[in-house]
Amino acid sequence: MKALVWHGTTDIRCDSVPDPQIEHPRDAIIKVTSCAICGSDLHLYDHFMPGMKSGDIMGHETMGEVVEVGSETKGKLKVGDRVVIPFTIICGECDQCKRGNFSVCERTNRNGHIAAKAFGHATAGLFGYTHLTGGYAGGQAEYLRVPFADATHIKVPDGIPDEKLLFLSDIFPTGWQAAVQCDIQPDDTVAIWGAGPVGQMAIRSAILLGAKQVVAIDRIPERLAMAEAGGAITINFDEESVIERLNELTNGKGPEKCIDSVGMEAHAAGTVDAMYDRVKQATMMETDRPHVLREMAYVCRPAGTLSVPGVYGGLLDKIPFGAIMNKGLTIRTGQTHVNRWTDDLLRRIEEGQIDPSFVITHTVGLEEGPEMYKIFRDKQDGCVKVVLKP
């Protein structure tokens, strides 16, 4: 089959690789009908996340049709089912899964001992996202092997196009969880850093959850226009001071809720801390560039909440914990517990409350995937979200 394969820093190719096989009775194989490139894939493309090996298949936003099932998936999944595959692989049986904390499933990361060395404990297995999370093949391919498939799937009905459903795999529930983590109240101002795909979903989620005011912060005009279309007030951080504008919009009190949908590769040209991060990262003295975390901690209203769906990988420098502690801020983070939200979100799509396909700007074949990684990374051609059709 054809698949997008990681070969090294900024080197992804569309290769021919062996078809996946059932390896365990709980496995299923799906024929991929649509998959997408995620912003967090760019951390692998640029090789900021450790643990990739040449030959790894990329991708964790995938949907398709079940073409083969293992003997232990019977009753839960059958050939012909239409499914979206959540990016977190879940067993559905461990203590964390029973609590709905699916992204920290205790059993699906087959390299849990490596993750435990880095993070203290293992987190869930993920598709196509380094050997720290299990080294599972990803879904930017013609076929995908789904481990623990009896639990790791979202059944979706026929009659709704892939484009409306695909993002149940990651960015829609991720934006939703980011907003839910804020416990939004009707008087809240929610400030969202980053108007990429997750930021766009977080904006829509915050509006659906009834925030009085949603503010989106970015520098790319197309993304800001899309954020504005979704009901956000926009701040272009290249043209005005984020902190001054947020204080102005909140009568000097700061936003109650702040969402970081940027993560480890913040671009904040011109600020002293951003230059500092660049130097430290280039000299391998820092893994991440946490400009957004610093800004959020500074501007958030006392007793407010910082919600962090943006991906961070390691050790962060100069985090103003004094501000966080003295202002009594709550920090909520985590990879998304996808299946915890998807029944509810699928209903909202079916009822027409939201149509997540608004975010798609490019649809191409798998062969064009490597080029699209570059275009997406460089934010060329107004690229916000790429869907691949194998």
Next chain:
Amino acid sequence: MRYETERTRRRGHADTATDTLARGLGIFSIALGIMEVAAPRTLARALGMKGQEGLIAGYGLREIATGIGILASKDPTPWIWGRVAGDALDLATLATALEGKNPKKENVGIAMAAVAGVTALDVYCAQTLSRESPHPLPPMQDYSDRTGFPRGVEQSRGAASDFEVPRDFRAPEAMRPYTQPDLPQRPMPSM
């Protein structure tokens, strides 16, 4: 990676960060020029260049003109190259002050090091502008109709109010907003 804004579209199509750097250099140029025009005698004394006050004031006028050119022009590229040429002139003039028995040679060395630093920044900025400006980015895509809400934004605000935030995701009670009707607040006591 390159971003254009309305401002940079008007000013030679450079990346916004490069344009910001150019503007910074323009402001610096004017500030330095004003200093040279306003206090040529002080500068000449500090550098051991007595008798060259007129030259310093002239250089100040050059700096002011270049700075205005950078800030006001449609394309700052030639003006930044102009700064590079001016830097070379400054360095050459300062080098003459190293000759002979100038007691302020140490100050001259410091000044030359500072000019060299600014020159590096000028050269970087000029080269980047020259690379970027001839290649404008394609027109912006129009995403202003991509609401994501089939029923419109205002109809959708609060549409998910039936959603109950799970207990483990709720803000602690003490950190929730005060929901009772507004009570009159007494003015802040003066301390």
